[in-house]
Amino acid sequence: MANIIELKNVCKSFGNIEVLHNIxxxxxxxxxxxxxxxxxSGKSTLIRCINCLEMITSGELLVDxxxxxxxxxxxxxxxxxVGMVFQQFNLFPHMTALENVAFGPHKAxxxxxxxxxxxxxxxxxxxxxxxxxxxxxxQLSGGQQQRVAIARALAVNPKVxxxxxxxxxxxxxxxxxxxxxxxxxxxxxGMTMVVVTHEMGFASQVGNRLIFMDEGRIVEEGKPQEIMKxxxxxxxxxxxxxxxxx
Amino acid sequence: xxxxxxxxxESIPTLLEGAKLTWIIxxxxxxxxxxxxxxxxxxxxxxTEALGEKPHGVFVPISFLIQKISGGYVETVRGxxxxxxxxxxxxxxxxxxxxxxxxxxxxxxxxxxxxxxxMFNAGAYIAEIVRGAVISVDKGLVEAGMSLGITRFQxxxxxxxxLALRRMIPPLGNQFIxxxxxxxxxxxxxxxxxxxxxxxxxxxxxxxxxxxxxVAIMYLIMTTVLAVTLRTFEKRMKMF
Ligand SMILES: Nc1ncnc2c1ncn2[C@@H]1O[C@H](COP(=O)(O)OP(=O)(O)OP(=O)(O)O)[C@@H](O)[C@H]1O
Ligand SMILES: [Mg+2]
Numbered sequence: 001m002a003n004i005i006e007l008k009n010v011c012k013s014f015g016n017i018e019v020l021h022n023i024x025x026x027x028x029x030x031x032x033x034x035x036x037x038x039x040x041s042g043k044s045t046l047i048r049c050i051n052c053l054e055m056i057t058s059g060e061l062l063v064d065x066x067x068x069x070x071x072x073x074x075x076x077x078x079x080x081x082v083g084m085v086f087q088q089f090n091l092f093p094h095m096t097a098l099e100n101v102a103f104g105p106h107k108a109x110x111x112x113x114x115x116x117x118x119x120x121x122x123x124x125x126x127x128x129x130x131x132x133x134x135x136x137x138x139q140l141s142g143g144q145q146q147r148v149a150i151a152r153a154l155a156v157n158p159k160v161x162x163x164x165x166x167x168x169x170x171x172x173x174x175x176x177x178x179x180x181x182x183x184x185x186x187x188x189x190g191m192t193m194v195v196v197t198h199e200m201g202f203a204s205q206v207g208n209r210l211i212f213m214d215e216g217r218i219v220e221e222g223k224p225q226e227i228m229k230x231x232x233x234x235x236x237x238x239x240x241x242x243x244x245x246x
Numbered sequence: 247x248x249x250x251x252x253x254x255x256e257s258i259p260t261l262l263e264g265a266k267l268t269w270i271i272x273x274x275x276x277x278x279x280x281x282x283x284x285x286x287x288x289x290x291x292x293x294t295e296a297l298g299e300k301p302h303g304v305f306v307p308i309s310f311l312i313q314k315i316s317g318g319y320v321e322t323v324r325g326x327x328x329x330x331x332x333x334x335x336x337x338x339x340x341x342x343x344x345x346x347x348x349x350x351x352x353x354x355x356x357x358x359x360x361x362x363x364x365m366f367n368a369g370a371y372i373a374e375i376v377r378g379a380v381i382s383v384d385k386g387l388v389e390a391g392m393s394l395g396i397t398r399f400q401x402x403x404x405x406x407x408x409l410a411l412r413r414m415i416p417p418l419g420n421q422f423i424x425x426x427x428x429x430x431x432x433x434x435x436x437x438x439x440x441x442x443x444x445x446x447x448x449x450x451x452x453x454x455x456x457x458x459x460x461v462a463i464m465y466l467i468m469t470t471v472l473a474v475t476l477r478t479f480e481k482r483m484k485m486f
């Protein structure tokens with residue numbers, strides 16, 4: 001399968017502090033890549049570089065067919081092909097669930113309002129929230145909000161979905177419903193997914209590949225089950241022991 | 247002390263003429279003020295992540311320039327009394343134009359000067375209101391909008407704008423009321439607004455109590471109308 005994302009020797013600095021060091025990474029079409037690592041290791045920064053919410057400082061990034069930094073003026077095209085789900089949901093508080101989901105296709109893809117609403121209803125149905133379409137985000141639980149946020153990102157019809165700790169802000173009883181939706185997307189649509197998560201069950205069930213990051217570098221990479229069974233580095237052993245107890 | 251109600255009745259038609267002018271200056275002034283305010287308010291944060299994508303290439307110095315121009319405008323207006331601004335525009339500015347452009351008959355109508363003064367003056371304060379409200383919009387929501395692949399214009403008009411507007415309404419109401427009351431200062435350039443009309447009636451009949459009481463009530467009615475209009479607008483918006 002072809003690579004849909006390629007990072008070549010990517011570095012990212014904030015001011016004088018380099019937080020990603022010479023990252024090389026490829027993601028194939030249809031692959032589910034899981035990213036784990038301790039706090040501050042650069043997981044968010046890495047995936048935010050992929051949809052250019054952070055601009056890489058050096059190196060090269062290829063998403064779909066668009067090359068960064070050479071085609072910096074095509075960042076918006078990248079975002080049309082790469083959806084993102086945030087830890088804090090970030091639903092637009094002034095729009096209903098339906099409006100949140102219909103917004104992307106209507107504005108970014110110039111789909112008619114009527115058609116966008118159909119797309120949105122369909123997706124809300126898929127994430128099990130059909131009867132909540134007229135609710136404002138503030139009237140929904142965290143799990144429901146995150147499912148709407150997933151539908152919102154899917155509505156633009158991206159080729160890749162990025163998830164940045166989508167269940168970390170949720171109460172434990174709501175984590176399952178969000179992970180179920182993500183599993184369903186991976187299985188049914190064959191969506192390319194890059195998922196930052198500490199849910200090791202999800203990683204081993206759905207992930208095709210896992211990378212462990214530490215201090216801005218990819219320290220280990222491989223099949224999730226194998227890596228979790230036989231971690232080679234001390235840091236990963238420590239990290240896995242820590243995660244398992246949560 | 248004798249309070250004569252008839253004095254009030256007699257003065258009402260003239261005072262209403264003044265109130266009408268006050269109202270016109272205020273409405274034109276704050277409309278223009280909103281225009282300049284939004285422009286300068288966004289200008290002051292041009293090129294920052296509060297408005298989405300950070301600029302690159304030639305847009306970096308352009309954003310910087312826009313920031314400086316907007317900032318210079320706001321600071322100039324905030325740092326000088328409105329009465330000086332009105333005097334400058336009405337008396338000094340035409341002299342400048344005459345000297346520089348050799349236009350012998352150039353002058354500005356008092357009413358025009360009044361409207362322009364309120365426009366620029368309110369614009370500077372509204373700019374600060376706009377800037378503050380836009381900066382206070384959750385960065386995560388701006389990023390969520392960006393990540394959908396919408397244009398900057400769509401981001402500002404559908405995400406940042408509506409969210410910022412909700413926070414702007416109370417301080418805007420305050421500014422509109424201040425601007426309305428500021429029109430009374432145009433007495434110094436001879437605009438026949440409400441305070442001026444009151445002053446003139448007073449000078450002819452010396453009935454201070456009746457006249458200033460009526461004038462005060464008329465101002466109160468106008469400021470109340472402004473406040474109620476904004477409150478209605480606020481209530482009609484989808485809140486969360
Ligand atoms: N906008 C920023 N400005 C300056 N430093 C930043 C910025 N964003 C991230 N950093 C720094 O970059 C490093 C990596 O942060 P990042 O958020 O990518 O880590 P993370 O692995 O996602 O951590 P967490 O598990 O806590 O979310 C951290 O040291 C962080 O302080
Ligand atoms: Mg993070």
